Amino acid sequence: MNDTNKPDIFDRIMAMKIFKSIQPFYIKHKEALLYLFFGGCTTIVGLIFFALPISMLTLPKVTLLKLTLDLNVITANVISWICAVTFAYITNRIWVFSIKAHGAAAIAKECAEFFLGRLLTLFIETALLNIFVESLGMGEMIAKIIVSVVTVILNYVISKLFIFKEKK
Numbered sequence: 001m002n003d004t005n006k007p008d009i010f011d012r013i014m015a016m017k018i019f020k021s022i023q024p025f026y027i028k029h030k031e032a033l034l035y036l037f038f039g040g041c042t043t044i045v046g047l048i049f050f051a052l053p054i055s056m057l058t059l060p061k062v063t064l065l066k067l068t069l070d071l072n073v074i075t076a077n078v079i080s081w082i083c084a085v086t087f088a089y090i091t092n093r094i095w096v097f098s099i100k101a102h103g104a105a106a107i108a109k110e111c112a113e114f115f116l117g118r119l120l121t122l123f124i125e126t127a128l129l130n131i132f133v134e135s136l137g138m139g140e141m142i143a144k145i146i147v148s149v150v151t152v153i154l155n156y157v158i159s160k161l162f163i164f165k166e167k168k
Helices: 009-014 017-056 064-069 073-096 104-135 140-163
Strands: none
Touching: 009 017, 017 073, 017 140, 073 104, 073 140, 104 140
């Protein structure tokens, strides 16, 4: 249950008769399961917003983004990061972690910490992408998928231990 003890949409889905047999597993591991689910969704959001700028490199020169940004793999990664982190913060705050800040100042601090934690993993992700694509000659999308797995794990650890932790 979330911090208000009201069943959320996932609790209601898992309470359906079809899921009764796995409901105890869900209840026991809800946070990790939802983090993996939304981590996967965040990865998809990131991949979509990574692929869009890359694909624009092949469009005619009249494309506004091509004319203004000189897109490359690193620029595309930053664009995808902004979109993915925004999506991740919203979903993690609403559904994944039960410990949440309350009040405007506390929420702003929580959001800033979330983005700073993700900024750290962006640097790691960017370095790994650069190594895989530029140094090892790996395809951009394959490299992005591999690096995304590492990023999801690091982001969970940072969120669990530093951002959405019980305040003392």
